[in-house]
Amino acid sequence: MTATTAQSAPGTSAGSGRAEASASAPVVAFEKVNKSYGSMRAVADLDLTLHQGETVALLGPNGAGKSSTLDLLLGLRTPDSGLVRIFGTTPRQAIEGGRVGAMLQSGGLMEEVTVQELVRLACDLHPLAHPVRQVLEEAGITDIADRKVNKLSGGQEQRVRFALATAGASDLIVLDEPTTGMDVSSRQTFWAAMRAQARQGRTILFATHYLEEADEIADRVIVLHRGRVLADGTSAEIKAMAGARRISFELDEPADEAGLRALPHLTGIEISGRTVRMRSSDADATVHALYGLGVYPRGIEVAGLGLEQAFLTITDAATAEEAGR
Numbered sequence: 001m002t003a004t005t006a007q008s009a010p011g012t013s014a015g016s017g018r019a020e021a022s023a024s025a026p027v028v029a030f031e032k033v034n035k036s037y038g039s040m041r042a043v044a045d046l047d048l049t050l051h052q053g054e055t056v057a058l059l060g061p062n063g064a065g066k067s068s069t070l071d072l073l074l075g076l077r078t079p080d081s082g083l084v085r086i087f088g089t090t091p092r093q094a095i096e097g098g099r100v101g102a103m104l105q106s107g108g109l110m111e112e113v114t115v116q117e118l119v120r121l122a123c124d125l126h127p128l129a130h131p132v133r134q135v136l137e138e139a140g141i142t143d144i145a146d147r148k149v150n151k152l153s154g155g156q157e158q159r160v161r162f163a164l165a166t167a168g169a170s171d172l173i174v175l176d177e178p179t180t181g182m183d184v185s186s187r188q189t190f191w192a193a194m195r196a197q198a199r200q201g202r203t204i205l206f207a208t209h210y211l212e213e214a215d216e217i218a219d220r221v222i223v224l225h226r227g228r229v230l231a232d233g234t235s236a237e238i239k240a241m242a243g244a245r246r247i248s249f250e251l252d253e254p255a256d257e258a259g260l261r262a263l264p265h266l267t268g269i270e271i272s273g274r275t276v277r278m279r280s281s282d283a284d285a286t287v288h289a290l291y292g293l294g295v296y297p298r299g300i301e302v303a304g305l306g307l308e309q310a311f312l313t314i315t316d317a318a319t320a321e322e323a324g325r
Contacts, residue, residue: 027054033082043065061225102174111149139163173202174206175207179191
């Protein structure tokens with residue numbers, strides 16, 4: 001649902017975000033933001049800027065700081081230091097001005113009302129509300145409009161959350177794991193609706209663990225690791241940053257696992273019976289060494305990494321570097 005309660009940063013007051021924000025201000029700006037929970041540092045010197053019309057995927061392993069970053073953006077938590085701005089104003093000002101819609105994992109839905117009643121309530125509260133019927137149609141939930149919320153499936157609840165996030169003409173839409181609980185068909189319907197929002201010039205920021213969604217939907221991918229930006233670029237640029245290629249093949253004989261794992265330039269290997277999949281930073285040298293072992297693979301294929309494999313290569317390398325310090 002569009003967030004309606006948030007805390008202002010110290011020393012600021014709420015007001016009309018749309019009126020006060022500079023037309024040239026970025027949609028989102030994090031400047032040297034830090035956030036810790038006890039001894040755990042969730043966000044570390046985070047610098048991040050989003051611009052109008054971008055569709056941005058936020059990726060990272062568990063504990064990377066994705067949820068904390070979204071909470072800080074929406075004013076649900078206050079940074080220990082640094083500055084968070086939306087359209088040049090505080091999160092609270094932007095939210096109160098109706099410029100931000102959010103779909104979060106946390107927070108329940110009112111259960112004893114129908115879907116249509118809940119959407120109507122969201123529209124009544126939004127300062128830039130769309131007509132209820134339009135919200136229902138764009139979210140693809142007109143067929144369940146008269147159903148009680150407590151009778152919905154997990155995937156249907158997610159679609160209702162999306163409707164609440166888009167109940168008004170918000171300029172920024174923030175989504176945290178939006179397709180969790182959806183089947184394949186529902187996920188496709190959801191992203192079709194999300195693309196329609198993007199075509200209207202809205203900025204979309206979504207966190208997801210479905211990397212194929214990020215690869216297909218986002219025009220910019222940000223990888224977080226221990227609260228910092230580890231990689232930032234298009235999906236193609238992230239794949240290129242990994243600096244590795246995928247090698248896959250079949251063996252006629254059971255694999256010599258020790259020999260295969262000792263091949264040069266490997267950044268990852270998976271052996272399943274006689275099927276071998278590797279990631280290598282120098283595929284030519286790895287394949288040459290493979291033949292040097294007296295191994296003659298069948299159906300060998302060398303290809304660029306997909307986004308998921310690139311993500312694993314980048315984050316694994318960062319973890320290994322930290323362990324070696």
